[in-house]
Amino acid sequence: MNAPDRYEKFVVPEHLLKVEVRKDTKVADAATFVIQREDHTVGNLVRMQLLEDKDIMFAGYKIPHPLQYQLLIKVQTNGSKTPQRAVQSAIGSLEEELRDIREKFLADVARFGSGEESMLA
Amino acid sequence: MTDESAGKRRKKQDGKATAQPAREEPSLPPHLELQRTHVVAGADINANTMSADAANMFMALGIDNSWSYEKFLKGFQLRINKMDKENATLEFDIIGIDASIANALRRILISEVPTMAIEHVFFVNNTSIIADEMLAHRLGLVPLQVDPNLFEWKQGEDVASERNTIVMGLNIACRREGTKMINTDVLSSELKWLPEGSELPDETLCRFVSSQAEILPNGMAPTVDNILLARLRPGQCIHLEAHCIKGQGREHAKWSPVATAWYRLNPEVVLLQEVGGDAAEDLAAELPGLIVVQDGKACVTDPRAHDILLEKVRRLSSEERWAPYIQLRKRKDHFIFTVESTGILPPEVLLQRALDIMIHKCQELLKDV
Numbered sequence: 108m109n110a111p112d113r114y115e116k117f118v119v120p121e122h123l124l125k126v127e128v129r130k131d132t133k134v135a136d137a138a139t140f141v142i143q144r145e146d147h148t149v150g151n152l153v154r155m156q157l158l159e160d161k162d163i164m165f166a167g168y169k170i171p172h173p174l175q176y177q178l179l180i181k182v183q184t185n186g187s188k189t190p191q192r193a194v195q196s197a198i199g200s201l202e203e204e205l206r207d208i209r210e211k212f213l214a215d216v217a218r219f220g221s222g223e224e225s226m227l228a
Numbered sequence: 229m230t231d232e233s234a235g236k237r238r239k240k241q242d243g244k245a246t247a248q249p250a251r252e253e254p255s256l257p258p259h260l261e262l263q264r265t266h267v268v269a270g271a272d273i274n275a276n277t278m279s280a281d282a283a284n285m286f287m288a289l290g291i292d293n294s295w296s297y298e299k300f301l302k303g304f305q306l307r308i309n310k311m312d313k314e315n316a317t318l319e320f321d322i323i324g325i326d327a328s329i330a331n332a333l334r335r336i337l338i339s340e341v342p343t344m345a346i347e348h349v350f351f352v353n354n355t356s357i358i359a360d361e362m363l364a365h366r367l368g369l370v371p372l373q374v375d376p377n378l379f380e381w382k383q384g385e386d387v388a389s390e391r392n393t394i395v396m397g398l399n400i401a402c403r404r405e406g407t408k409m410i411n412t413d414v415l416s417s418e419l420k421w422l423p424e425g426s427e428l429p430d431e432t433l434c435r436f437v438s439s440q441a442e443i444l445p446n447g448m449a450p451t452v453d454n455i456l457l458a459r460l461r462p463g464q465c466i467h468l469e470a471h472c473i474k475g476q477g478r479e480h481a482k483w484s485p486v487a488t489a490w491y492r493l494n495p496e497v498v499l500l501q502e503v504g505g506d507a508a509e510d511l512a513a514e515l516p517g518l519i520v521v522q523d524g525k526a527c528v529t530d531p532r533a534h535d536i537l538l539e540k541v542r543r544l545s546s547e548e549r550w551a552p553y554i555q556l557r558k559r560k561d562h563f564i565f566t567v568e569s570t571g572i573l574p575p576e577v578l579l580q581r582a583l584d585i586m587i588h589k590c591q592e593l594l595k596d597v
Contacts, residue, residue, distance in 0.1 A: 113479045114383055126596035142593065148335040149589055155328035159295035161283040194597050201329075202590040203297055208325070209583040211306040215320070216576045219308045 116176050119143045128191060137165070137183035138190035145178045146170060153180055156197040162187045256291060262557075267493060269556040271546030279327050279560055300324065303561070311576065318567045318575035321494070323559075330491050330563045336582040337489040339477035342376045343572050344394060345369075346482075347475065350432050352467040356414075358458045366458070367398075367470050368482040370416050371451045371570040374472075378443050382473045388426075388434035394448060394472040395422040395434065402460035412460055417453035419470065426469060434471060451571035485578050487568040493558035495538050497531045503553050511554070514544060532564075 119125055123143050131137035142149065150168035157166035157180075165183040182190040255261060262268070268275040283294035303324035310319040322330065349364040356363075374394065382392035396419045402411045423444070425436030441447075458466060477484030497518060503511055503526035511526050512519045518534040518541070519526050531538060544550040567575040 116478060117476070118383065124596055126593055128597065140597065145589070146335075148332045148340075149593070151328045152332045153593075155279070155281055155326050156295065158282045159293070159326075161292070161294045163283065191597055195594060198590045198594050198597065200295060200297065202587055202594070204300055204325070204329070205583055205587050205590065207301065207304065208306065208322070208329075209580065209587070211304070212320075212576075212579060212583065215306050215308045216311075219311050 111174060117144050131183075134183060136186045136190065137181070140180040140182065140190075140194060142178040142180065144176050146176075150178045150180065152201065153194070153197060156201050157182060157193060160193055160197060163193055256286060256289065260286070260289075265560055266496070267558040267560060269542045269545070269558065271542065274558075276560075281326060309564075313574075316569035316571045316575055318569075318579065320565055321562065322491075322565055323494075323562045325561060325563070327560070327563075330565065332586060333565070333579075333582055334489050334491060336585050337486050337567060337578060338484055340585055341485045341578055341581050342474050342476050343483050343485045343570075344372050344374045344376050344379060344472045344474050345480075346372070346396070346470040347473045348432070348471040350428060350469045350471070352428070352469070354466050354468065356458050356460050356464045356466055363458055363466070363468075367419075368480070370419070370455055370457070371572050372448060372472060373451045373572060374444065374448045375573065376474050379474050388432070388471065390425060390436040390438060390440050390443070392473060393425075393434055394440065394444075395426050395436075396420060396470045396472065397422050397427065397468070398470065399465075399467045400460070401465035402462050404462040409462055413456055414458040414460060414466060415453060416450040416455035416457060418457075419450055421448050422469075423447075426471070428469060432469065432471065485570060485572055486575075487570050489565075489567045491563040491565040493560065494562035494564060495531045495535075496557045496559060497528045497538070497541055498555045498557055499526060499528060500553055500555055502526075507553070511550070514550075515540060 120143075125143055127141040127143075129139045129141060131139065147170070150170065154166050154168045157163050162184050163182065164185050165181065168178060168180045170178055180194070182193060184190055184193050188196075256264060263276045267277050281293070283292070285293045287293075305323040306320060307323075308318070308320045310317065312318070346364075346367045349360075349367055351360050351364075354360055354363065358366075372394070379394070380392045382388065386392060398414070398419050400411050400414055400418050402409060404410075421444075423440040425440070426432040426434040429435045460466070475483035504524050508519075508521045508524065508526040512521050515534070515537050518529055518531065518537045520529055521527070538556060541554060541556045545554050545556055567579060569575040569578055573581075
């Protein structure tokens with residue numbers, strides 16, 4: 108009845124940015140990243156990658172409400188880089204890692220001998 | 229002169245930098261290393277389940293736990309174990325990644341890799357006992373053999389066209405022939421592709437400009453042709469038109485390309501101290517095949533080959549007699565990943581698309597951060 112449209116879950120509304128950075132007004136070198144239309148898949152992934160960075164003091168994520176399709180990632184660094192740079196490098200490393208997984212996977216599929224290789228690009 | 233000396237200094241620093249990994253080698257004390265790398269299975273609770281991933285976790289011990297691409301490359305392995313064409317199942321080992329990546333991959337496989345499924349059903353006639361909405365729901369769940377990449381998304385107010393909609397028709401009536409009844413079972417094979425588009429364009433508002441035969445030269449049909457959709461008695465009939473669109477599992481499970489996708493941690497059975505004599509024989513009798521006696525001593529064979537005994541190992545490891553000897557552990561960064569496709573796309577293609585989606589997500593986020 109008053110449920111949001113199903114597409115609300117993954118279509119970013121025009122007036123919103125995919126990622127909005129809110130600087131923390133009380134804590135130095137801290138920021139909250141509001142990511143629209145993403146869930147635990149991205150939240151947990153980015154948080155884990157952030158924690159593996161030496162310069163991160165705090166990283167956490169939450170989904171404030173299940174019907175508001177947004178994700179908050181809170182980051183605090185030790186001051187040697189901005190939270191933005193930390194998040195950028197975390198996502199960059201993730202991308203690098205994933206490309207490598209993809210490459211290795213394709214190589215192993217080829218090794219294993221697949222009949223439908225034409226579908227793999 | 230100054231340039232040269234600066235160059236020398238830089239070289240020295242470079243030398244130091246390359247020497248550093250060697251200095252990192254002094255690793256954690258064994259009990260902490262076990263906590264970092266393994267889950268220890270106890271009788272009623274597993275210990276050390278959280279992943280040790282904070283970079284400064286072991287800083288007090290002078291150990292750097294931060295992530296680097298080089299470290300990742302060194303530890304990463306991927307090995308395919310099973311690729312079962314008939315059942316569209318793929319099993320592989322993936323070693324050296326964090327649980328969050330394995331989980332993201334699993335979540336994306338289930339809910340974000342797109343497929344085509346029946347979304348709108350227009351009933352011309354339905355005199356069977358199954359209600360329209362029930363039948364429409366059942367139709368939606370039928371997996372369809374089409375590559376979703378050939379089609380566009382149909383969102384919101386988009387008009388149905390040959391580029392975003394596939395039309396299928398179902399027209400069946402049950403009748404008596406002598407003592408036999410014909411068409412009592414309505415199977416998914418009765419769903420017939422209509423490449424020219426809707427036959428009721430005024431009602432369905434779906435008009436094709438050209439035939440879909442060009443996009444789908446091999447035609448399309450449900451992946452399995454013996455799914456029971458409804459049952460009829462003589463005199464009953466079903467006549468409907470089903471419109472398929474592209475979607476994702478997170479909108480409705482009917483678009484999920486996998487029956488299931490799951491992972492588990494690699495099990496390890498460890499003998500904490502030497503087991504000899506009668507105890508070795510008893511242990512081998514308790515865990516046949518998993519524990520064998522060699523030269524009077526108990527040895528562990530391959531735990532992966534004895535999956536059904538692992539829960540027994542867990543139980544034994546809490547019993548007074550065996551607790552000091554045997555332990556069940558799971559490696560935290562070694563995942564046994566299984567993908568069971570619904571048959572729409574082969575699982576290796578699904579996995580590749582899932583990784584592409586994940587990489588695309590990273591790029592989207594990087595754009596705005």
